[in-house]
Amino acid sequence: MSMLVTNALLLTVPAGTDDPGLIADGWMLVEDGRIAAIGSGTPSATADEVLDVGGAFVAPGFVSSHSHLFTSGLRGLGVGETLYGWCDSMLGTTAHMTPDQMYWSTLHGALDFLSHGVTTAYNFTDPLQAWESMVEGRRVGDAGMRALSYHTRQADACLDAGIRFVDAIGMDATVGSDDEILDRFGASVAHTRTMDAAFALGASVMGQVQWSPREDAAWIEVEAMRRFGVTNQAHFLESPEAIPLQQAKFAQYRDAGALGPAMMFGHFIQTTPEIIEEAAAGGASMSWQPASNGRLASGTALVPEMLALGMKVGIGLDDQACTDVSDPWQNMRMGITMQRARTKDPLSMMPERVLRLHTLGAAEIMGVDDRVGSLEVGKLADFVVVDPRRPDVGPLWHPARSYVLSMTPRNLRGVYVGGVLVSADGVSTNPLAAEASARLHEELPALAARIGHPR
Missing domain, CATH: 2.30.40.10 (Urease, subunit C, domain 1)
Structure with a gap:
């Protein structure tokens, strides 16, 4: 045709x-x-x-270089919290969800992205290890594990929604031996690679060094990158809590040999000039989420300075639960206004630049710019x-x-x-759209009533 x-x-x-x-x-x-x-x-x-x-x-079509599509039914939670308190509210709810519920939540989120003009997403799946509260910016690492289907059903939902996606998979690196961790990660990658490659554009590590109690967490992520030929995007230097601890962990990625074109840093706000220079020199890139950075009071990343050093940058919409409306135009305008307010220079972020960063720039850091x-x-x-x-x-x-x-x-x-x-006109043509909406409106409030969430 x-x-x-x-x-x-x-x-x-x-x-x-x-x-x-x-x-x-x-x-x-x-x-x-x-x-x-x-x-x-x-x-x-x-x-x-x-x-x-x-x-x-x-x-x-817009490209979101940092997204969590399973959060579409959890908007409006933790409004008075920064990152970790908001996660307790939002992910404290998903910790009780079944693989089937995660399928419908992810499908709803993917259709929501499409209805707002986002045709490709780097999608962080909810990890197999359930959420637990942070202690000084790190996880204890003893939360329970879910079945492999908890991940695979999220990938299935992206495919059924018809969105193009890179599937970001948690290492869950505190459960099992290193061989068991890598084998489990490999099973998720293998599932993604069985899918239609026109839509499942690749697999990636959901980098978790920022929160991991393991001192060698970067090493096992790098081993997964090499063994399975995947990229890595780490939520890193995002929250204003425990900044010295977060900054100290940059050395883990550097010393493990992670810095390179396959390494993306998501958020990258609480940086130092030295960290930015080392990341840029190593060839790593950065994903910028203006709307969620403002919503969660995380701060403003030094994007113009990163670009000036030759660092590649893409823009992501992040969680629907902390960006609230999956509106890429709002996201671009927030990026412009945040940078101009910070630098007091209107040329520091121009409309043409944010358009590129939310389309081709995002595709470039994801390694899919040859296709989208x-x-x-x-x-x-x-x-x-x-x-x-x-x-x-x-x-x-x-x-x-x-x-x-x-x-x-x-x-x-x-x-x-x-x-x-x-x-x-904002209405999905997907035959599953009505069922996805009905299930979220029925099942999530019932879940919240059962567990005493959300807040």
Whole structure:
């Protein structure tokens, strides 16, 4: 099947530049789920279907380089808490959920991302080892373990939702011998690799050194990276508690040989100049979550300084339970305003830059930029149709800047994955959407009543 998108204001987001790649009066040909041609003016191609967007924006689907899709039914919890108190409230609830409940929660979250224009997500699955409260910024490590299906059902839900994803898997490195830990991790990776590779874009380690009581936790993560050929994203230097302890753990990653293109640091807020310089020099990247960093009072990462050192940066939406609305435009605007307020320099974060970081930049740090993140011939045809006249934002003096600064999900007319419509005016086309919603509304309140959560 083929589709010809016409009468579009294309934002292609090409590699190697903050230029948004604007093409007025643009068209795009999609064949067998991939972009076959792009041009301006009268199309030089025909197709089975013509989608005339009437002058609307057509842009890459957003990429979230840091997400927890299972949290979609847990919004509004721990509002008066920083990270660990919020985790006690939110993850204290998931600690009692079954694999089947995690499936439906993850499916609901993935469909929610798609309905907001996010077509690819780096997805941290809830680990097999249940949540436990932190002591001085670290876990005790003696919480109970769940069955392997607790992870695999979360991956299944991403696939069934139709979102493209990188599957981030916890090492659960305090339970069992090193061989048992690696074998368990490998079983989860093997499950992901049986899935349709057009959607399951890869597997990754959910780095947990920040919380682990093991002094060699970085070593076993690096061993998993090498043995299974996967990347690693660590929640690191996020919370304003126990900062010296957190900072001291950077040496674990450095000394274990983790620093390199396969290593991502999520949040990376409570840094020092030396930590940033070492991470950048080693080739590690960073995922920035502006909305959740503000919601949890975590602070503001020094993103312009990291970029100036050549560090690659992507933007993620993080938990729906701490970003609340899966709105990538809100996320980009929060990033702009937080950096400008910090630096008192409007040039420190421009709209063109955050657009790149929430699309191709996020895909780059995830290692999937050869497939998603921009509108280029040969890439998967994941795109959004965004109408600046519904509601009308006025003249587009600088179209790409208006796209970032003035659009909201109300302007989002359609979301396409592989050239297939997956959400129209915010409503999912997935046949499982109604059941996912019904299950969350029925089962999560019943669970909360049983365990005395949430708060």
